Amino acid sequence: MMNQSVAIVSVPFGNGAGTSGAELGPAHILNNAGLPLKLNAMNITYQISKEIIVPSQLPPIQTTNAKYLAEVLELSGQLADRVSQLVAQGTFPLVLGGDHSISIGTVAGLAEHYANLGVIWFDAHSDLNTEETSPSGNIHGMSLGISLGRGIPLLTGLRGICPKIKPEHVAIIGARSLDPGEKAYIRSLGMACYTMHDIDRLGIARVMDKVIQHLRQVTDGVHVSFDIDSVDPKEAPGTGTPVKGGLSYREAHLALELLFQSDLVTSAEFVEVNPSLDKHNKTAKLAVELIGSLLGEQIL
Numbered sequence: 079m080m081n082q083s084v085a086i087v088s089v090p091f092g093n094g095a096g097t098s099g100a101e102l103g104p105a106h107i108l109n110n111a112g113l114p115l116k117l118n119a120m121n122i123t124y125q126i127s128k129e130i131i132v133p134s135q136l137p138p139i140q141t142t143n144a145k146y147l148a149e150v151l152e153l154s155g156q157l158a159d160r161v162s163q164l165v166a167q168g169t170f171p172l173v174l175g176g177d178h179s180i181s182i183g184t185v186a187g188l189a190e191h192y193a194n195l196g197v198i199w200f201d202a203h204s205d206l207n208t209e210e211t212s213p214s215g216n217i218h219g220m221s222l223g224i225s226l227g228r229g230i231p232l233l234t235g236l237r238g239i240c241p242k243i244k245p246e247h248v249a250i251i252g253a254r255s256l257d258p259g260e261k262a263y264i265r266s267l268g269m270a271c272y273t274m275h276d277i278d279r280l281g282i283a284r285v286m287d288k289v290i291q292h293l294r295q296v297t298d299g300v301h302v303s304f305d306i307d308s309v310d311p312k313e314a315p316g317t318g319t320p321v322k323g324g325l326s327y328r329e330a331h332l333a334l335e336l337l338f339q340s341d342l343v344t345s346a347e348f349v350e351v352n353p354s355l356d357k358h359n360k361t362a363k364l365a366v367e368l369i370g371s372l373l374g375e376q377i378l
């Protein structure tokens with residue numbers, strides 16, 4: 079992983095979330111919280127890829143319960159193109175959101191290169207809703223489901239690959255707020271979902287060991303999709319849908335340190351940092367530190 083150059087892609091998109099502000103995330107992570115300084119200090123080679131142009135005021139697409147579908151669809155296509163190009167160039171895509179709906183585009187681009195892509199989904203939520211089960215109509219609560227081929231056909235069919243990922247190649251970590259339709263879906267597929275209950279019981283190290291051991295056997299690439307709301311709101315207050323009882327500061331770091339050591343990870347995205355809700359940039363700074371751990375920063 080670290081013999082690769084990192085390509086940072088800013089995706090200033092917040093329409094997939096119910097609260098605005100996530101669109102300010104990339105600028106804060108890069109400019110205010112100092113991601114380039116961190117990477118320089120770590121001697122990591124990187125390039126800042128051109129920012130994704132966010133669509134606005136497109137003619138609406140008729141839906142039953144999916145807000146900003148036209149915008150999400152357009153953005154996902156653009157982001158998929160970019161991520162696919164970056165993988166083709168041999169770089170490590172590091173996507174900065176933006177709300178979690180951007181994962182639809184990231185994974186679509188990755189799916190062109192990995193037939194058996196693993197996805198590690200750090201999140202307080204599972205983002206497995208459909209229009210039928212979503213309590214909000216916000217597409218950021220549907221993005222993992224869409225990559226699994228569940229939900230809005232315009233999105234699940236992006237790039238002509240559906241599903242993009244298989245349920246047995248997914249691990250959700252940190253869940254503590256699941257809607258009834260999401261719970262039923264997870265149970266019906268037997269999908270790996272390490273809730274906060276599991277993390278409390280087993281410890282994050284054992285959880286990560288299990289996930290790593292499994293994905294090593296069955297995947298040809300692993301994407302880390304890190305929703306900052308997986309971390310406890312005490313550490314990550316600047317996010318639109320905070321849920322108490324989350325990962326501690328050290329649990330989050332340890333999880334990512336172990337992923338670095340595993341040498342399995344081939345791409346990552348950090349999403350749902352909302353600077354409008356943040357306190358002194360705490361959440362954006364946390365994102366920068368966590369990126370450091372995923373890319374190999376060590377205490378000693």
Ligand SMILES: NC(=[NH2+])NCCC[C@H](N)C(=O)O
Nearest residue numbers: 178203207214216218219319
């Ligand atoms: N990526 C997120 N933060 N998602 C929050 C989803 C919240 C809720 N489950 C919903 O569907 O609206």
Ligand SMILES: [Mn+2]
Nearest residue numbers: 178201205305
């Ligand atoms: Mn999420």
Ligand SMILES: [Mn+2]
Nearest residue numbers: 202203305307
């Ligand atoms: Mn979430």
